[in-house]
Each structure stands twice: as C-alpha cells, then as structure tokens.
Amino acid sequence: MKNQSWIVDRASTGTYDPRCFCLIEGPIPSAPDGKIVVQTLLMSLDPTNLNWLKLDPQLQAIPFGIGYPMIGVSIGVVIESRAPAHAVGDVVTGMWGWRRFDVVDPLLVHPAKPATEMSFEQQLAIFSHVGRAAAGGMTLIGEVKPTDAVLVSGAAGATGSLAARIAKAQGCRVVGIAGGPDKCEFLLDELNSTVRSTTSKKTFARPSTGTSRAVSTCSSTMWVGKIDAVLTNMAVGCRIVLCGAISQYNISEPSNLYGVQNLPLLIFRSARLQGFVADFGPRNHVVDNLLDDLTQRGQLIARTHVVDGFENVPDALALLLNGKNRGKLLAQV
Numbered sequence: 001m002k003n004q005s006w007i008v009d010r011a012s013t014g015t016y017d018p019r020c021f022c023l024i025e026g027p028i029p030s031a032p033d034g035k036i037v038v039q040t041l042l043m044s045l046d047p048t049n050l051n052w053l054k055l056d057p058q059l060q061a062i063p064f065g066i067g068y069p070m071i072g073v074s075i076g077v078v079i080e081s082r083a084p085a086h087a088v089g090d091v092v093t094g095m096w097g098w099r100r101f102d103v104v105d106p107l108l109v110h111p112a113k114p115a116t117e118m119s120f121e122q123q124l125a126i127f128s129h130v131g132r133a134a135a136g137g138m139t140l141i142g143e144v145k146p147t148d149a150v151l152v153s154g155a156a157g158a159t160g161s162l163a164a165r166i167a168k169a170q171g172c173r174v175v176g177i178a179g180g181p182d183k184c185e186f187l188l189d190e191l192n193s194t195v196r197s198t199t200s201k202k203t204f205a206r207p208s209t210g211t212s213r214a215v216s217t218c219s220s221t222m223w224v225g226k227i228d229a230v231l232t233n234m235a236v237g238c239r240i241v242l243c244g245a246i247s248q249y250n251i252s253e254p255s256n257l258y259g260v261q262n263l264p265l266l267i268f269r270s271a272r273l274q275g276f277v278a279d280f281g282p283r284n285h286v287v288d289n290l291l292d293d294l295t296q297r298g299q300l301i302a303r304t305h306v307v308d309g310f311e312n313v314p315d316a317l318a319l320l321l322n323g324k325n326r327g328k329l330l331a332q333v
C-alpha cells in the first residue's frame with residue numbers, strides 16, 4: 001500500500017477552488033524515535049481549512065505553506081510506535097496532516113473512545129474543536145442563563161446545532177437561523193421543536209417575532225448582514241459570541257467583505273461581542289465535562305455528513321460553502 005497526501009499547491013485567496021490542492025503519492029513513513037505512525041480512518045473537514053488555505057499567518061493555528069499537507073483533526077489507528085505511551089492498534093484522535101499515513105507527535109493526540117462506546121463520527125463531531133466551540137461559546141464566553149433568549153446562526157450546522165442543543169439544555173429559549181426549509185425542519189423536529197427557525201438567510205431582518213429587543217445571547221458563526229440585525233435586537237447586557245464568519249471566507253474582492261454598521265449599539269445596550277477559538281486552556285476540562293455530561297444524558301447528538309474516500313476531500317470542502325452539508329462534515333478514508 002502507498003501513502004497519499006493532499007498538499008497545498010497554491011494559496012486559495014478568492015473563491016475556493018479545490019485545485020489549490022494536489023494529491024501526491026509516496027511510501028508509508030516510518031516512526032522516528034519518540035513518534036508514532038498513524039493510519040487515518042476519519043477526517044474532520046472544517047471551514048477553518050478554508051481560512052488556513054489563504055496562507056495568511058494571521059489566520060493559521062499552525063504555520064504551514066505551499067508544499068505542505070493541509071492539517072486537520074482526525075481519528076486514526078497507530079500502526080507503528082516508537083513512543084512509550086502508545087501501542088500498535090491504539091486508536092487516537094488529534095491533529096495531523098491530510099494523509100493516509102502520517103508521522104505524529106504523541107503530544108498532539110489522545111486516545112479516542114472505543115467505537116463500541118461512541119461512534120467515531122460522534123466523537124469527531126462532539127469531542128473536538130467543534131463541540132468545544134459550541135459548549136465553551138455558550139457557557140464560558142456567552143455565560144448563558146435559563147432566562148436568556150438565545151439566537152444561533154448556522155443553527156443546523158455542526159457547531160450551531162450543538163450550540164442550540166446546549167442552550168436548550170440550560171433551559172434557554174432558542175431561536176435558530178438556517179439556510180432552507182429542510183434545515184429548518186431539522187431544527188424544529190430534532191431539536192425538540194422549541195427551536196424556532198427562519199429561512200430568511202438572505203432577507204433576514206429581525207431574529208423572529210417575540211425576540212425583538214430580547215436577544216440575550218447570540219452565537220454567531222457567519223457574520224454577514226445578520227449581525228447588524230442582531231445588533232438592533234439586543235437586550236441590555238447581550239453577549240454576542242463569534243466563533244466564525246463563514247460568509248466572509250469565500251470572497252475574492254476585499255471590497256466585498258461585509259462592513260458592520262450597527263456596532264455603536266453595543267454601547268447603548270451595554271452589550272459585548274467576543275470572538276474566540278475553541279481552546280480554553282485550563283478551562284478545557286470544564287467544557288469537556290459539560291459535553292460528556294450532556295452526551296451521557298442523551299441531550300447531545302450530532303448530525304454528521306460523511307463523504308466517502310480520501311480522494312474526494314478537496315471537493316467535499318466546497319459543501320461547507322454552498323450549504324449542502326447536512327451536519328458535521330467528515331471524510332471516511
């Protein structure tokens with residue numbers, strides 16, 4: 001068997017073009033001292049991969065450039081170990097290259113749960129940066145209280161749907177925004193029908209009747225014109241938690257980037273808007289415990305969208321931009 005890697009061939013600065021990747025083949029690597037070789041089983045495909053592809057150091061978690069493989073969070077099995085903490089056959093999760101086989105630093109991975117306990121799909125969707133963004137965004141950053149009216153954008157997506165479920169589990173009234181009738185049906189049916197929805201992605205003006213001037217927490221994944229509407233509908237003391245801005249990830253002309261108009265309303269509503277990445281340092285365990293607790297109680301189930309085949313990964317990334325993914329986008333290798 002040969003190794004295959006998706007290598008960044010050029011920066012993707014405008015509209016995403018899967019041809020900014022090239023597939024290269026090579027031998028399966030060997031583990032140097034202290035390292036392990038992992039065979040990738042399941043990959044998480046994320047909007048942030050589109051950011052990293054811009055090759056702007058300000059947008060990258062780990063610096064890399066042309067000629068390097070794209071990186072991401074995956075689950076895989078150890079096929080060679082020269083690290084004391086890992087044995088061949090261990091299943092681990094963490095961040096490594098978009099490769100069928102990669103040499104991995106054991107410090108960057110941790111054991112996955114057995115598939116019999118929780119499917120690998122659910123693990124990547126919940127016990128990952130995605131679940132952490134949703135749980136940490138709602139609790140540590142958004143500080144939700146049961147009396148809050150919570151507005152979630154991208155509410156049918158991987159992060160948004162978990163954020164909506166977490167807010168509901170805290171007893172909040174939750175309103176979701178999603179693109180299209182079937183996504184809104186999903187919000188109504190599967191999130192226990194107390195989540196209300198709107199299809200008005202393009203024409204959105206107010207969160208929904210009854211939430212006007214009462215949005216206490218907003219979990220935003222998209223930015224765009226919605227943020228201006230949210231700003232006009234904030235309750236006093238509103239917290240807007242911003243983990244993403246996907247509407248801005250695929251824009252070729254800087255002049256087309258969205259300029260927020262209503263920011264001064266933060267002043268008059270004593271509100272705050274805070275961005276974050278899903279790493280809360282010493283508080284990660286608080287977030288992980290919450291995810292664990294809600295999962296054990298059956299209150300946190302992720303919808304997943306699994307694409308088959310390592311060779312289809314660059315094309316699959318486009319599903320995030322055209323809204324065709326139905327849940328956490330993953331690739332089965």
Ligand SMILES: NC(=O)c1ccc[n+]([C@@H]2O[C@H](COP(=O)([O-])OP(=O)(O)OC[C@H]3O[C@@H](n4cnc5c(N)ncnc54)[C@H](OP(=O)(O)O)[C@@H]3O)[C@@H](O)[C@H]2O)c1
Pocket residue numbers: 046047048129130133154155156157158159160177178179180183201221222224242243244245246247248276277278279319320321322323324325327328329
């Ligand atoms: N800060 C962090 O650590 C962190 C961690 C995880 C995710 N995130 C962010 O969270 C956001 C969602 O990520 P995800 O993995 O959960 O993806 P997702 O929501 O499962 O999928 C992306 C969704 O974004 C919406 N979308 C795409 N283009 C859009 C546009 N131009 N305008 C408005 N909506 C658009 C589509 O949903 P609709 O069809 O419903 O509009 C699409 O299905 C991203 O911005 C990502 O960067 C951040």
